[in-house]
Amino acid sequence: MLVRPYGTIISTPGTEFINDAKYDTSGLSDDDIDEDVILYLEMEGTNGSTTFTDSSSYNHSISATGGNVAISTAQYKFGGSSALYQYVAVEDEQERIYVADNDVFDIHIAQDRTYELWMRWTDLAPAGNGNNNFYYQVGPNSDLIRCDADEFVVGSVRFGFNMTDSGSGSGVAQSSDLTPSLNEWHHIAYVKSSSTLNIYLDGSNIASATFSAGFVFAAPNSAVVIGQRTDGYMDSFIITNRAKYTSNFTPPTGGRNYGRSRLIPFVFSRNDAYAIEAGETYFRFYTNGGVVNA
Amino acid sequence: MAAYELTHTYTASQIYDIQYAQINDVIYLAHPDHPPRKLTRIASNNWTLTDVPFIGGPFFTDNGILSGSSILLLTSATITASATAGTVTLSASANIFTASGSTLGHVNTFWKVGSTVTSATTGLDEQGYVKITAVTNPSTATATVMKTLSTASATTNWAQGAWSYVLGFPARTTFYQQRLVFARTDYQPQNVWLSKSFEFENFALDGGEDDDAIDIQLASNESNEIKWIVPGTNLIAGTYGGEFVIKSGDGSPLTPANTNVGKETSWGSEAVVPKKIGNFFYYIQRFSRKVRELFFNFDLDAYKSVDKTILSPHIAGDGFIDMAYQQNPDSILWCVTSQGTISTMTREVDQEVQGWARQTTIGNYESIVSIPSQSEPHDEVWVVVKRTLGSGAERRYIERFKSPIVPDRKDDCFYVHSGLTYNAYDETASPTSYTISLSATAGTTVVVTSSGAYFAIGDIGQRIRAIDADGDTVGELEVTAFTSSTVVVGEVKTNFDATSYTGGEWGLSVSTVSGLDHLEGLEVVVLADGGLDKPNKTVSGGAISLEYNYFKVHAGLPYTQKIQTLPIEAGSQRGTSQCKIQKINELGFKVNNSHTGFYVGGTESTLDRVQFRNSATEMGTPEALYTGVIPKIPFGDGYRYGAQVWIQNPDPLPVELLSVVYTVDTNDK
Numbered sequence: 001m002l003v004r005p006y007g008t009i010i011s012t013p014g015t016e017f018i019n020d021a022k023y024d025t026s027g028l029s030d031d032d033i034d035e036d037v038i039l040y041l042e043m044e045g046t047n048g049s050t051t052f053t054d055s056s057s058y059n060h061s062i063s064a065t066g067g068n069v070a071i072s073t074a075q076y077k078f079g080g081s082s083a084l085y086q087y088v089a090v091e092d093e094q095e096r097i098y099v100a101d102n103d104v105f106d107i108h109i110a111q112d113r114t115y116e117l118w119m120r121w122t123d124l125a126p127a128g129n130g131n132n133n134f135y136y137q138v139g140p141n142s143d144l145i146r147c148d149a150d151e152f153v154v155g156s157v158r159f160g161f162n163m164t165d166s167g168s169g170s171g172v173a174q175s176s177d178l179t180p181s182l183n184e185w186h187h188i189a190y191v192k193s194s195s196t197l198n199i200y201l202d203g204s205n206i207a208s209a210t211f212s213a214g215f216v217f218a219a220p221n222s223a224v225v226i227g228q229r230t231d232g233y234m235d236s237f238i239i240t241n242r243a244k245y246t247s248n249f250t251p252p253t254g255g256r257n258y259g260r261s262r263l264i265p266f267v268f269s270r271n272d273a274y275a276i277e278a279g280e281t282y283f284r285f286y287t288n289g290g291v292v293n294a
Numbered sequence: 295m296a297a298y299e300l301t302h303t304y305t306a307s308q309i310y311d312i313q314y315a316q317i318n319d320v321i322y323l324a325h326p327d328h329p330p331r332k333l334t335r336i337a338s339n340n341w342t343l344t345d346v347p348f349i350g351g352p353f354f355t356d357n358g359i360l361s362g363s364s365i366l367l368l369t370s371a372t373i374t375a376s377a378t379a380g381t382v383t384l385s386a387s388a389n390i391f392t393a394s395g396s397t398l399g400h401v402n403t404f405w406k407v408g409s410t411v412t413s414a415t416t417g418l419d420e421q422g423y424v425k426i427t428a429v430t431n432p433s434t435a436t437a438t439v440m441k442t443l444s445t446a447s448a449t450t451n452w453a454q455g456a457w458s459y460v461l462g463f464p465a466r467t468t469f470y471q472q473r474l475v476f477a478r479t480d481y482q483p484q485n486v487w488l489s490k491s492f493e494f495e496n497f498a499l500d501g502g503e504d505d506d507a508i509d510i511q512l513a514s515n516e517s518n519e520i521k522w523i524v525p526g527t528n529l530i531a532g533t534y535g536g537e538f539v540i541k542s543g544d545g546s547p548l549t550p551a552n553t554n555v556g557k558e559t560s561w562g563s564e565a566v567v568p569k570k571i572g573n574f575f576y577y578i579q580r581f582s583r584k585v586r587e588l589f590f591n592f593d594l595d596a597y598k599s600v601d602k603t604i605l606s607p608h609i610a611g612d613g614f615i616d617m618a619y620q621q622n623p624d625s626i627l628w629c630v631t632s633q634g635t636i637s638t639m640t641r642e643v644d645q646e647v648q649g650w651a652r653q654t655t656i657g658n659y660e661s662i663v664s665i666p667s668q669s670e671p672h673d674e675v676w677v678v679v680k681r682t683l684g685s686g687a688e689r690r691y692i693e694r695f696k697s698p699i700v701p702d703r704k705d706d707c708f709y710v711h712s713g714l715t716y717n718a719y720d721e722t723a724s725p726t727s728y729t730i731s732l733s734a735t736a737g738t739t740v741v742v743t744s745s746g747a748y749f750a751i752g753d754i755g756q757r758i759r760a761i762d763a764d765g766d767t768v769g770e771l772e773v774t775a776f777t778s779s780t781v782v783v784g785e786v787k788t789n790f791d792a793t794s795y796t797g798g799e800w801g802l803s804v805s806t807v808s809g810l811d812h813l814e815g816l817e818v819v820v821l822a823d824g825g826l827d828k829p830n831k832t833v834s835g836g837a838i839s840l841e842y843n844y845f846k847v848h849a850g851l852p853y854t855q856k857i858q859t860l861p862i863e864a865g866s867q868r869g870t871s872q873c874k875i876q877k878i879n880e881l882g883f884k885v886n887n888s889h890t891g892f893y894v895g896g897t898e899s900t901l902d903r904v905q906f907r908n909s910a911t912e913m914g915t916p917e918a919l920y921t922g923v924i925p926k927i928p929f930g931d932g933y934r935y936g937a938q939v940w941i942q943n944p945d946p947l948p949v950e951l952l953s954v955v956y957t958v959d960t961n962d963k
Contacts, residue, residue, distance in 0.1 A: 001855050002698060003640040003649025005624050008886065010950040011855045011943065012638075012653055013696035014710045014848075017812055019297070021678060021690035250815075252687065261678050261690055262309050262616070262661035266321060266335065273665040275676040276333075277692055280306035282299045283333070285341065286676065286692060288668045292338050294298040 019291045021261040022279050038104045039239040041097070041226065043083040045071040052083065052097055061100040068095040075233045077118040077185045082235035085227050087123070099224040105137060105239075106219040107145060107163055109195060109211065112243040115147045116189040121182050121232035124157055132157065133228035134188070134237075139220035142166035147190040153177045159206060161190045161197045169214030173197040175207040185235070187251035193243035203249045298339040304328065310615075310661075313522065313567055315467045315474070317494070322346065324467040326480060329457070350423055350440055350498030352487045352509055353406045353453040359390050360460055365481060372448035373407050375424070379439045382424065387448070389432035397459035400426050400435065404455040408444035410501050419501025441498070456482060456509075465565075469494075470525040471547050473508070477531060483519035484512040486531060486540065488548065504549040512538050512555055521565040524575060527590070530597075532563030532577055537588060539597060558597035561586055569619040569627060571641055576602070576627055582613025585629060585639065602639060606650045609637045618664040620673045623699055628675055634658025636677075655711045656816070656851045657681035660690070672697050681712065681851075684815015684832070691812060700887045700948045703765050704824035704919050705846040709946040713818075713850020714809055718801025719761060722748070727797030730758070735790040739783055740771055747779035748802070756843050757803040758784060760795045768792075773802075803843035810849060811836035819852035821946045825916035848946065855892075855943040859954060861936030866960045875961040876937035881927040882955040887919045889947035895940050896931025919948070933961065 001009050040056040049071040054060040064070070072084035085095045099105075107113060115135050135147040144164040149157040156177040164170040171192070180186045180201065189200040195215075199207040227234055261279040274292075277284040285292040304312060308325055315322045319335040330346045357369045371388040384391075384407070392399035403426055410419040422444050424437035457463045457479060464476035464487065474494035477486040490496045491505035500506045512520065518535030528541035529548070536557050543554040562580030568588070569576050575588040584603045591598040603609055614637070616630040627639040636653040653659075661678040675695040682688050696708045708715065722728045728748050733741040742758060753773050760769040769790025775783040810818065810833045820827040822844035830852065831838035838849060862878070864871050881894060883904075895901035906924050911917050931937065937958060943949050 001651050001857055002624070002626065002638055003647075003651055004950075005640060005642040005645060005647050007647070008950055008952050009651075009857055010698060010700075011709060011948040012651070013698050013948075014708045014713050014850060014853075014946065015655070015677065015679070015693040015695050016708065017712045017714055017850070018676075018692045018694055020812065021692055022297075022299075260306055260309065260660055260680075261692075262312075263663040263676055263678055263692075264312075264314055264321070265618075265663040265665050266316060266333075267665055268319060268335070270666045271668055272335075272338075273668065274335075275663050275665055275692070277678070278302075278304070278309050278312065280309065281303065282301055283341065283343070284297050284299055285338070287338065289694065291297045291692075294296050294339055 016289075018286060018289065019284075021277060022282055022284065036241045037238060038241055039099060039224075039237070041083070041237040042078075043071065043076075043235050043237070044081050047071060047073040047081065054099070058102065058104060060102060063098045065096045065098065069097055069227060072233060075120055075235075077120070077235040082118075082120070082233040083227070084233055085230040087229055087231040095230065096228050097226040099226060101137075101221050101223050103219070104241075105145070105224060106217065107192065108217045109215055111192075111241065112194065113192045114189060114238075114240045114242065114244040115191075116187065116240075116244070117237040118185050118187055118235040119180075119232060120185045120235075121180065123231035124151065124155065124179065124182065131229045133225060133230075134234075135190075135239075136225040136228060137220040137222055139166075139222055141219075141221075143218040143220040144170075145218060145220055147188075149188070155179060159188070159199045159201065161192075161199050161207065161209075163192065163197065163211070163215070163218050165215045165218045168216055169212040171195070171197045171209055171211035171215060173199055173207040173209035175199055175201070178206065182232075189245055191243050191245050193246055198245070200245055200249070203245075203251045205248055298341075300333075300341045300343055302331075302343055311465065311565070313466050313565075315469050317469055317474075322467050322474060322494075324464050324476060326462050326465040326478070329463055330467070330476065346495055348404070349493070349496040350404055351406075351421075351507055352456045352497040352499070353404070353423075354456045354461060354482070356406075356453045357450065358453065359388075360392075360481070370450060371452075372450050373405075373452045374448040375407055375437075375439075375443050375446050377439070378422070378443040378446050381427075382437055382439055382443075382446075384424065384426070384435045384437050386433045386435075390454070391426070391429045391432050391435045392460045393429040393431070400429055400454065400458060400460060402426065403458040403460075404440065405437065406453040407451070408449050409451055411442055411444045418503060421498055421500050423498065456485070456487070466520055466523045466531075468523050468525055468529075470529045473548075475523055475525075475529065477523045478520040482511070484514070484533065486510045486512065486520065486523065486529075499550070502550045504547075504551070506550050508548060508550050508553060510540060510553055510555060512540075512557075514538075514557055518562070521563040522567045522577070524568050524570070526570070526573070526575065530575065530588070532568070534562050534580060536560040536562060537577075537597065537599065559588070559599040561599050564614075566614065566617055569617050571619060571621075571625060571627065572643055574643060576617070576619075576639075576641075578614045578617070578629075582615070582632070583607070583610045585610075585614065585627070602641075602648065603650070609650045609652060611635060611637075616660075616662050618662040618675060620664045620675050622672045623697070628662050628664070630659050630662050630677075634660065634680070636662065655679060655853060657712075667697075670697055672699065679712065681812075681816075683813070689812065700919065700950065704916060704947070705765070705821075707821060707824070707919075707947050708848050709853075709855075709948060710819055710821070710848055710850025711853055712813060713848055714807075716804060716807050716809075716847040716849075718759075718803060718845040719798050722801055723796075723798035729794065729796045730800055732790060732793045734786075735769065735793060736786045738785045739774075740786050741777075742771070742773075742782050742784055744780045749773075749776060749779050749782045751776045753782060753802060756805070757787070757845075758782075758800060759803070759845055760790055760792070760800045762791075762799075801845045803845050804840075804847070805843040806837055806839045807847050807849055808835075808837040810838060813851065816851065818849045819946050821848045822846070823916075826945060850946075852944060852946065855949060857939075857941040857951065858898075859939045859941075861938055862956075862958055864958050864960060866962045868962050871960040873935065875933045875935060877933045877959045878929045878931050878937050878939065879957045879959060881929050881939065883924040883927070884922070884952035884955075885924060886921050886950040886952055888921070888949045888951075889943060889945060890917060890920045890924060891945060891947075892941060892943035892949055894927065894929065894942075896929065896934065896937065898940050898942070900931065901940060901942055902930060929956070 132149040159175040161173040264276040266274040376383040462480035466477040473488040488508040518533040542552040611631040729745040770788040771784035890906040893901035
């Protein structure tokens, strides 16, 4: 309620939604931006660029091979770009993103972990070779971590999540043959929670498995491959050292707030009055009930 | 189209520490870790942010340098300039220069070297100074002479710039008597610098002419940093330890020679720039729990500061963090608290009116400003609100309070938070205007033809309504058949007054509303065509499905309007009624343009809805907003000490209470 100058009490009017304060591009929430995130590829950059960066605190070294994976502004789930993979038959090293090996990627049975990404396929099984390795790391000792969607039946893919402790045990979860729609964004999450592996497609569980006895530690010591034999757009690839999803969920629809924003008034005249949104590293300008567009 | 953005280098934690001063199309920004900057509007979508290109000054204490976190005075150290003009090399007898590193160090700072020189052009004394362009080593720097130096010999008369990455930058700013004012750096927390008159970016002291820059230190028994500085009849600076007035000794405009500083009050301030209502300043007292009113008192011949929260100490919660002043339609000071609520103080000094109220929402208010509305005759209040979605994700939204003036039409009432409106009539007017023609004004198979593709097969069952200039219905039909995107057939329910309506004069009802993604997973309340669409809806996929189809829909987060009267002092046969058992028997209200379905009770847990319906209201239509007396409301409360009336309105409709009248029994024993 509000007190009016002549002594009556009146309802406080409502507020109309004008705009989101700016938030980040990743699909991460504020709570996610912490030490648990060990790899974070926002896939942001200028169109055609082959420079990818890790936004996690680890700042991993990233490289792209072959020129058939590059930043594309044609499609994106968050921000203004994604990674476009264009499969080239036979030479399958033409479209890979490599992340330098780091012990943080190793997995212990007691360590929970989530691998998640957004994927927009243009072709599920390019040239009949649908073997989408979203995350692939193997070592000379055959320790293995793999998150994939492979073609077993023409026109469909089978999502797989494999963690192998060479000679000791493994966990392998595999979905049925599925046909996620082309040219639409899909959220894929591979979650290790204690001794259970789960795969979620668009927030729904599609596969589950438990580790066999003996799995203790997998330390594949090769560079991590992000994307292989893949045709389409990938956005917001995140690895988090905890089980973010343990039951069906709504995939993240937005991103991380930039942090607190504040408003600064700018009044030149009645027709030139602005509320200036001052956020982390940016100003935005509002006038006449809306945001000023570029 | 993407929002226009301008990038800057302030971090999130620095944003709230920025203070600003505006003149014309320029806002000067001050922050202790950044050089003063100016944000300039060129066009609505063309702004620039640049470091202020200062022309000269101000200067730090003579011979002062920073050593660790202490200031050393190297009174015997000399600087020798290689020439008195042009590009020069400065050679110091001690290590006094800081090279560029993670910051610019002393690069781009002004240094006073030598004494003043009498200008051959103006005859005025001018201080010779340089601008360092590079630091070779701690005792050698390259510089450009900005004002001719008095000597190229070694001199102990030197001072480094007061503002730099070495000594920090001013954190406070304002304008006063045609001067730009800065104040408070880390190493001069009580200093105030005023530019030359009408030369806002020139702080050179020169020979002390009336229009020269001014450098003042607030002398006090404590070293309390300046928290804000505001212009009034005098320049007023609030420090952590008190409030100072800077004025000329003789009442004339401030000059370097007549500056007089006095400490007027000792309440202390927080770093929130005061708001001015009339001739009164409202500032937040040290510890953030009180708002004080600062004004000049002729009886005392001094400034006086009055606690405006003394009767409502709870209203500040854990402290105030931001303020805005809305002048129209009512004079209200909006104060954001650290708990995310807003405390409003209605203040009319001349009428001696003051009233606090608390505004809450499902979320946390974080920042607030007030700017004039372009479309309505009032000041708009804008806020940054942090809200938590159903998924648990946190978002910050820019939202704007609607006008407190109750609209003429009930279907225009907007009493939801973070809400949006669907207006079927606006949809036919913009961005494309659609005109419809009817085959008849009445009948069961009236053909409606649109000037453009507007209809869909899903429109069967929806209604088409035509309205007049006041928004009243002048015809309505229910769509019974879909022919094409431009033609539907309907059965007239209310005869039309014409056979053709242009865009904005007609609308097609909807039974779902989308665009509510920002409230995903949250429960919203819906006011549809002036009535409640119960029950509340949960936003899924950014949309809600309504119970019926409507033309004007407002949907948003609900909030409950609450009033609690003070304990009644009605007197008794034996004097006061205080500490005596009371019972309210019956209530009456005088209301203005109000929803009448609110709740009353003796406690918050025993509320009953007021049952008041005008017999003239057509069945099946929402009750119109009511002005008048609501008499004889039974009040089912028990006997209690200090009887009170609780009034609550959870519906998204307005209530304006003019008075509450009750009959009360007081047990005099």
